[in-house]
Amino acid sequence: MTSIEYRLPQQRRLVTALPGPRSAALTERRRTAVGAGVASSVPVYAADVDGGIVVDVDGNALIDLGSGIAVTSVGASDPAxxxxxxxxxxxxxxxxxxxxxxxxxxxxxxxxxxxxxxxxxxxxxxxxxxxxxxxxxxxxxxxxxxxxxxxxxxxxxxxxxxxxxxxxxxxxxxxxxxxxxxxxxxxxxxxxxxxxxxxxxxxxxxxxxxxxxxxxxxxxxxxxxxxxxxxxxxxxxxxxxxxxxxxxxxxxxxxxxxxxxxxxxxxxxxxxxxxxxxxxxxxxxxxxxxxxxxxxxxxxxxxxxxxxxxxxxxxxxxxxxxxxxxxxxxxxxxxxxxxxxxxxLDLCGRARRIEQIATEQLRALAADVDIVGEVRGRGAMLAVEFVQPGTREPNPEATRAIAAKALEQGVIVLTCGTYGNVVRLLPPLVISDELLTDGLDVLTAAVRDVAGVRPTLAGATR
Structure with missing residues (x-):
């Protein structure tokens, strides 16, 4: 991938617990203005987005592994x-x-x-x-x-x-x-x-x-x-x-x-x-x-x-x-x-590089943790399906807990699946190797925590 100059620092950083006070206040305003049928998967509100980073209204910098559900592949504010x-x-x-x-x-x-x-x-x-x-x-x-x-x-x-x-x-x-x-x-x-x-x-x-x-x-x-x-x-x-x-x-x-x-x-x-x-x-x-x-x-x-x-x-x-x-x-x-x-930017090649980095780490995780049923996908469209230990029965409870723990540490992931038991990864294709690896470290730590293996989560800079 051609070198990219980012407008925002590409580093995860938490300055408040999530959601922060300004996001919490917006949630209260939302309740009186926005239809309840519109749901959001994370309780923080974006103020600025660049590369693989979402900065919320409280100044927290979160790693974006969802890119607006595969929309902002070139980033959410690409200068061109x-x-x-x-x-x-x-x-x-x-x-x-x-x-x-x-x-x-x-x-x-x-x-x-x-x-x-x-x-x-x-x-x-x-x-x-x-x-x-x-x-x-x-x-x-x-x-x-x-x-x-x-x-x-x-x-x-x-x-x-x-x-x-x-x-x-x-x-x-x-x-x-x-x-x-x-x-x-x-x-x-x-x-x-x-x-x-x-x-x-x-x-x-x-x-x-x-x-x-x-x-x-x-x-x-x-x-x-x-x-x-x-x-x-x-x-x-x-x-x-x-x-x-x-x-x-x-x-x-x-x-x-x-x-x-x-x-x-x-x-x-x-x-x-x-x-x-x-x-x-x-x-x-x-x-x-x-x-x-x-x-x-x-x-x-x-x-x-x-x-x-x-x-x-x-x-x-x-x-x-x-x-x-x-x-x-x-x-x-x-x-x-x-x-x-x-x-x-050769983003087709970049998607293949993302797959290489992510699957290597996630498949190593799958070998250690019995709630991971399968790691699958292609390019930068990757997923982990979670199951009850030792079975192929869906485990949506673990999936929700993993996504919540990742968010606590400043990483946005999405869930999906007919059975609600899949974490899907759709990072912007312009995400750096370093930021991607940091996000994956947080995700794998969250999985281990929920599975009862090595429960300490990686910490963001503060």
Whole structure:
């Protein structure tokens, strides 16, 4: 990675207990102003963010191992992104591309066509959020195929709109009480190697076998000729950072192609260097028909996209796709600067380096601590699944305690998983080796503490 000059000192530092008094006061104000349905995973309020450091309103400097859920991969205040936003804002903030279009939207579409897998003709439509992109990918697939059924997978997360809640597997907190949901959505088993059963001869279930299990269910329960789209995260995110067994994705893609089904890769979380390549689909040379993109695309500005085969996207009638804010000019400027920074800083290579550093330490931890079920992931999209000692039973209580202990020492980590038993690591790709190692030291100390092994936590400077 090219050397980065940080605006803030890249060092963990605590000056108060967490949350500090100013954060606590903001929490009290929040209770009377913000809807209770909006939850936050940490009780501190940000004042400044740079590189891998979040400075809160009390002056505490915390290590960020979440990057706003894989959004601020280039950092939350990268100078090139800031400059691009400032320049665009000085000219205009909005015209609506559907009324008075502008070059930035076209430039982002051209860039995505060049970066995404496959050399076929491509088109792009821009939106505001990952959920909006997924919803529109389904609309495109239904129009292009003349079919209505959509296939999704166990452990999937695709968003919070009515349609994407239907696509999402996990009920609490995403779906509880919000139904009824959109119809003609069908769920089939995913590949979850850590929790797979075994074949009759005791061998592990392969990716191809897991794919054929899903295909068989589709054939029997839906009928391939009725399916418009298969929607799948190449690495499942909220479901637990589940990396499917090799062969799972290519087998599904080949079957979908043979049956005229649109394969939609939801790369909202996995995209833009997060997994050590531009897109997770590249790992097995998968070429999706449509890709849904968001999160890391624009350095923190709200932007999302559907990019894919021209004949599919162009099948939609004029005016059938769009939105008032979709492809906002400021977000497009941020995206172009962000994509340039990913290339300039070789953040794909940086993600692989993060994986090397983190997995070495976490796998050593797993060998010593019986509540670690599995360390998994790819690039800077890594996870630790926690279990009851000596079993594979989920251990969400330990997971919550570990995240809380890490926060006490100034390290922000996120939890996820269908069973609530996974700590996920999504550090900014521009985090330094030293800061990453410090964060991992705190996390591993928290795990040992909860497991009853070497309970002393690393201390921040004060």
């Amino acid at each position: 992104v800031v400059a691009a936003v400032q320049e665009q804002v000085a000219h205009f903030t909005h015209t609506c591309f559907m009324v008075t279009p502008y070059e930035g939207y076209i430039a982002v579409a051209e860039k995505l066509a060049a970066l995404t897998p496959g050399d076929h003709a491509k088109r792009t439509v821009l939106f505001n959020s990952g959920a909006e992109a997924v919803e529109n990918a389904v609309k495109i697939a239904r129009v292009a195929t003349g079919r209505s059924a959509v296939v999704v997978f166990d452990h999937a997360y695709h968003g919070r709109t009515n349609l994407t809640m239907a696509l999402t597997a996990k009920n609490q907190p995403y779906k509880e009480g919000f139904g009824p949901f959109a119809p003609d959505i069908h769920r089939v088993p995913a590949s979850y190697p850590f929790r797979e059963g075994r074949n009759y001869d005791g061998t592990e279930v392969t990716g191809e076998q897991a794919a054929h299990r899903a295909i068989s269910q589709i054939d029997k329960q839906i009928g391939a000729h009725n399916v418009a789209a298969i929607v799948l995260e190449p690495i499942q995110g909220e479901g637990g950072f589940i990396v499917p067994a090799k062969g799972f994705l290519p087998t599904l893609v080949d079957w979908a192609k043979a049956n005229g089904i649109v394969f939609v890769a939801d790369e909202v979380q996995t995209g833009f260097a997060r997994t050590g390549d531009w897109f997770a689909s590249n790992d097995e040379n998968v070429v999706p028909d449509l890709m849904t993109l968001a999160k890391g695309i624009a350095g923190g500005m709200p932007l999302a996209a559907v990019t894919g085969r021209a004949e599919l996207i162009d099948a939609v009638h004029g005016g059938g796709l769009g939105g008032t804010y979709g492809g906002n000019p400021v977000a497009c400027a941020a995206a172009l600067a962000t994509l340039d920074r990913i290339e300039q």
